[in-house]
Amino acid sequence: MNIFKFYIDKIIDILKTANKEGLIYLPENLNSINVDIPPPKFNCDISTNVAMVLSKPNNKSPIEIAETLSSLIKENDKYIEKITIEKPGFINLKLNKDFWNFLLHEIINDKEYGSQKTKNQKTYLVEFVSANPTGPLHVGHSRGAILGDVISNLLKFNNQKVTKEYYVNDYGNQILHFTKSVFLRAREILYKEKFPIDNPDLYPGDYLKQIAKNIIDQNSDLKFNNFDEISKNLTNLSVKESIKLIKINLNNLGIVHDNFATESEIVQNNEVENVIKKLQNDKFVYTGKINAPEGEDKSNWIEREQLLFKSTDFGDDKDRSLQKYDKSWTYFASDVAYHYNKLNRKYDMLINILGADHAGYIKRITSAVEALSGEKNKLTCKVSQLVKLIKDGKPFKMSKRKGDYITVEDLINEVGKDATRFIMLNRSNDAELDFDFSKVKEKSKDNPLYYVQYCYARISSVFRNIKQNINDDIIISNYDFKYSNEEIIILKKITEWPKCIEIATEKLEPHRIPVYLYELSSEFHSYWNMGKNDPSKRFIEKNNKIKDDKIVFLKIISNVIKSGMNILGVETPEKM
RNA sequence: GCGCCCUUAGCUCAGUUGGAUAGAGCAACGGUUUUCUAAACCGUGGGUCGGAGGUUCGAAUCCUCCAGGGCGCGCCA
Structure with a gap:
């Protein structure tokens, strides 16, 4: 039940009839007609710009058209209490109590209220995190990880099919350096050789000692004498250890991928050669x-002359190299193969979540996907901007070089999963984020997570006091309530929920959800406090009973908060 | 040099399929608890939406140019 769609459909029906009767001329495209919630001062529930849109094509003033239309609308809708025209030509509708009763009846036990029910279910592959398997995740990774997870949740909420995938870059130079670092740490343990801490190619972090130790303990037959001899085997083992750490980190953030795809497999199965052959056939690859x-x-x-992909055909600023000096494949080449692999798995849509430092890569990979699929918007890339850490009021700089960075583990230990997720999601992914440790830990209004959770806890306390389970369906025989103006303000907010989901999904911008939940909570807290002076605004009456209209009201709000928080992957405790 | 992102109140930020008087929180000041959870609420002040043009009934939102900040750009991944 989306009241904006409900009224747009209604208005368009009316327009079509009026058009047939020769009352009004309709342009081909009616997309710019919309229905919204008007500013509070008009004391109305819904407004439409239809008269202004039709003004020019009809060569009449908006007010004139509004007058014609408003009487037509009023005749054709039993839910209108009052209809007014405001300059420069808005038509404002005030809805009657039958409308609110109808709405509440529709949505009261609808656990999926707000979900965008589309006819055709699509399959999505969401690739996210995909951090190099050279150690645990740090704070920088967590924002993209949470973004990807919540985008997946959002799509699932809309009844889409989603596969969450992690691409393991277990091939190439960085992995070689990583394996070498493990090798040297192992020798440090076994033979007391000093680890060359100053070698800038190597990974200095302490966690490598543990990885080396685990590998030694579990592989007694492995001899750490000649690196080249064990390199292949040791790479496998080291990557496995890293992935183990990464999976723990992800779990702590509440994230579980469905699938881990590996670069080495793509390379070993000759998928790179195959995809390049295909691109050569299609004339997208040349030597230059x-x-x-x-x-x-x-x-x-x-x-030098080298093998290039013609990404400039798709708007990239230069063509991109597929082969290195030594004829081995570049990262880009194997990534093209990986995306061909994704395409061959027949997903309708591909989504990649990238960190800000990889944003420059988007053009070439979307170009490659377009070349391979022939579809322009098959792949969508979302970027999660930088997280600026603030500790003790000062920016905290992480340095990989020194192994001096805040890991996901530190983060979770210090601020917890829910606060981390909520704060990171509360901002547009396109904007940089200040992440202030002391503020995130604070249990007050400063922390929007607790503000929203507290709203849910307050509602839960009412259910507890009247001995009802907040999760049970509400059975009401007769929907005939008259809500106060203060209550209708909140009900109006509830009608915005499907719109919030719609825009968040369309734009893949989940930050709209916490922002919405905060606003809804704010209105609820405000209402709650009115109960202090005005007993009619209290939920529980003297006899410890609750009226039907009140429990319906509470149930709707708690449903929306709960489904919103579920999408965010955050708990809704019943007591705080 | 080029590409992407950002620029809205003192600070941190919402606000885009173009809509009516641009909104929150923090910070400042003053109030609210015999009553369902005060982790809450109410009130006061605070704005050239970076700048300049353009598009139109209407622009924070779309287009062009400019300025400032961030990230990135090599056969690293």
Whole structure:
């Protein structure tokens, strides 16, 4: 039940009839007609811009059209108490009590209220995190991880089919350096050799000692004499250890992937060769030269003939290299193969969540997917911007070099899963985020998580006091209530929930959900406090009973909060 | 040099399929608890929506240009 759609459909029906009767001329495209909630001062529930949109094509003033339409609307809708026209031509509707009773009756026990019920269910592959398997996740990874998880939840809430995937980059130079670091840490343990801490290629973090120790303990036959001899085996073991750590981190954040795809498998199965052959056949690959980037030190630049992907055909600023100097594949080449692999698994839509530092990569990979699929918007990439850590009022800089960074484990231990998720989701993913440790820990209004949870807890306390289970369906025989103006303000907010979900889904912007939940909670807290002076606004009466209208009211609000918090992956405790 | 993101109140930020007087929180000041959870509420002040053009009935929102900040750009992943 989306009242905006409900009224747009209604208005368009009326327009079509009026058009047939020759009362009004209709342009082809009616998309700019919309229905909204008007500002509070008009004391109305719904407004539409239809008269202004039709003004020009009809060569009449908006007010004139509004007058014609408003009488038609009024005749055709039994839910209208009052209809007014406001300059410059808005039509404002005030809905009667039958409407609110109808609405509440529709949604009271609908656990999926707000869900976008589309006819065709689509399959999505959401790839996120995909951090290099060279150690545990740090705070920077967690924002994208949470974003991807909640986008998946959001799609699922709308009854779409979602696979959550992690792409393990277990191939290439960084992994080689990582394995070498494990090797040297192992020798440090076994032979007391000093780890070359100053070698900038190696990974200095302490966690490598533990990884090395685990590998030694579990593989007594492995000899740490010659790196080249055990390199392949040790890579596998080291990556496995890393993935183990990463999975623990993800679990602590409340995230479980459905699938882990590995780069090494893509390479071993010759998928890179295959995809490049396909692109060659389609004339998207050629041998040529590319220029060094402007404004940087070009002294090390070696110009050479190389295998290039024609991403400029799709709007990229240069073509992209597929092969390294030694003829091995670039990261991009295997990623193209990986995306071809995704395409062959026949998903309707692909979504990638990337960190800000990989944003420059989007153009070339969407180009590749377009070249391979022939579809323009098959792949959507969302970027999670930087997280600026603030500790003790000062920015906290992480340095991978020194192994000096805040891990997900530190984060969860210090602020907890729910607060982390809520705060990280409370901002647009396109904007940088200040993450202030002391504030996130604070149990007050400063922390929007507790504010929303407290709203749910307050509602729960009413249910507890009247000895009802908040999760049970509400059975009401007769929907005939008259809500006060203060209550209708909140009911109006409730009607916005489907719209919030719609926009959040369409734009893949889950931050709209915590923002909405905060606003709804704010209105509820405000109402709650009115009960102090005005007994009619209290929920429980002197005889410890509750009226039907009140319990319906509470149930609706708690349903919305609960389903919103579920999408966010955050708890709704009944007591705080 | 190029690409992406950001610029809205003192601070941190919401606000886009273009809508009516641009909203929250924090900070400041003053109030609210014999009554369902005060982790709450109420009130007061605070704005050239970075700048300049354009598009139109109407622009924080769309287009162009400019400025400032961030991230990134090599056969690293």
